[in-house]
Amino acid sequence: MLQLENVSAGYGRAQVLREVSFAAKPGEILCLAGRNGAGKTTTVQAIMGLLPLMGGSVTWKQIVLSDLPPHQVPRAGIGYVPQGRRLFGDLTVGQNLDIGRFTNGKDLHALDDVLELFPRLRERYTQRANTLSGGEQQMLAMGRAMCLRPSVLLLDEPTEGLQPSMITAIRDATAQMRDRGVAVVLVEQRLDAIAALADQVALLENGRLRAVLTREEVAVDPQKLAHLLGV
Amino acid sequence: MDFGPYLMLATLEGAVTAAVLALTASGLALVFGVMRVVNVAHGEFFMLGAVLAWWVTQMLGGSAVMGFVIALCVVPVLVGCLAALTDMVILKRISYDPERTIVATIGILYIFQQVTLMTYGPDARPVAPPFNTRIALPWIDFVDGRLSLYWPWGLSITSYKLAVIASAGVILLALWLVMTRSKLGLMMRATEQDRDMALAFGIPVEKVYAFVFGLGAALAALAAVLIVPIQQAHYLMGGDPLLLSFIVVIIGGLGSLPGAVLAALLIGLSDGIISVFFSPTLAKILATLLVAFVLVFRPHGLFGVRRG
Structure with a gap:
C-alpha cells in the first residue's frame, strides 16, 4: 500500500501541503481531486521525491520513499505521468x-x-x-x-485537453493498469472520470485533506462531491 | 608564392586551429547544454592538459612517440577525473545555481592557474611531436593554355598537423556516436531536456552532471595534448582557448554540439586565413564583432534552441 502520513511540502519556503495523509491500495484507483491550487500536483511531486518534504513520510511496501534520493523512487516501482506530459x-x-x-x-x-x-x-x-x-x-x-x-502509477490530469476518443483510450489504459494490480493515484478534475474510475476520492482544499470518499459514497450522492469540488 | 598556394597554406593552418577549437568548444557546449553551467574555468582544463602532457613526456623520457601516446591516453582521463571531483565538491554543493557557478568557476580558474605557476613555473615548455615530417603540397596552375601540376616553394605542412586535424575529426565523430547511439548519450540528452523527468525515470542526474563536467574538461585536455607539440605548455595558455570557445559556443548556439563544430570551423579557418594575410589581432577583433552581430540579430545562435 502507498501510504502518505502527515506529508507537508512546498516550493522553497512557501508551504503548499499541510499534513496530508491517505493510502492507495494495489488494484485500486485513488482520485486526488480539488480546485486549482489545492495541492494535487504538489502531492504527486512530493511522492516522486521531486519536492523535498517539510514533514511526514511516504512509504511503499516498507520502503520509505521519502528517504530515497529522487532517482531511486522509480526503481522502487513508482511510475509517473506528469501534468502537461513533459516528454523528452x-x-x-x-x-x-x-x-x-x-x-x-x-x-x-x-x-x-x-x-x-x-x-x-x-x-x-x-x-x-x-x-x-x-x-x-x-x-x-x-x-x-x-x-x-510500475507497482504504483501516478497520473497527473492525463486527459486534460484531449479529444473524446483519446480520453477513452487513456481511461481504458488506466483501468487496465488497475486490473493488473497496480495502485493508481489519479489527479482528476472531471466528475464523470472520477465517478467512472475512482475506488476512493481524496479531496484536497488549500493544501489540506478535506475528505476521503469511497466509490459507494460518490455513487449514492454525486452532488456531495460536486459541492465539495465547487462545480 | 602566388595568392592561390598562399591561401591554401593559410586554410590548412586555419584547419589546425579549427580542429583544436572544435574539440575545446564541444566540451564547453556539452557542459552548458546538459548542466546549464557557464564554465569559466574551461580554459584552465585546457592548460592543465598541456602542462600534464609535458610532465608525462618528461617523466617517461625515451621515445617521443611512446611518451606522447601515453600522454594522449592518460592526461584527458586525469583532467576529466579532476573536473568531476571539482563538480562534486563545489558545483553540486551550490546546486548548480547559474550565477553562483560563474563565480565558483572563476575561483577554480585562479586556483588551477596559480597552483600551476607555483609547481610548474612561469616558463613555456615544448613537447616533442611524435612525428613531424614536412610534406610538400602540390598546386595546379594554368600555364600555356593547359593545367599543370607543380610544387611551389614553401607550400608545405607537417605530417603532425595533418594528424591533429584527422584526430580531432575522429574524436568528434566518436563523441557524436556516444551522444546519439549509446545509453549514456540518451541519459545525457534526457537530462539536458528535463532534469526532473530524468530523475523521475531513474536517471542519476548528479552522476550524469559529474560525468559531463569531466567529459567537457577531458575534451579540452585532449585538444591541449594534441596542440602542445605546436604551441608549448604555459600556465597562462588557457585564456585564448576560453575566449575562442565562448565565441564559438555563442555563434553556434548555446549548448549545441553541431553548432559548436560548425562555428569552430568558421572561426578557426577565418582566424588562420586572416592571421596569415593580415594579423592575428585583426582575426580576434573580427571574431568578437561577429559575436556582437549574432547576439543582436540571432541571440540563440546559428543552431541554438530558444528555451522557455
Missing part, C-alpha cells in the same frame, strides 16, 4: 520508451505490451516526440511510465 521532445518515441525501461533492465515484454496497448506509438516509433499530436503525446507519456512496469 527532441528524442524519438522509441528513445522515450527506452528511458522508461532504464530501471527494469530493458524489459522487452514491457515494450511489447505498451506497443500493443497503443499501436499508434509503433507507427510513430522513429518520430520525434514533439512532432506528435496531443493525444499521441499523452499515449507516449502513459507508455513511457508503463514501460517501467
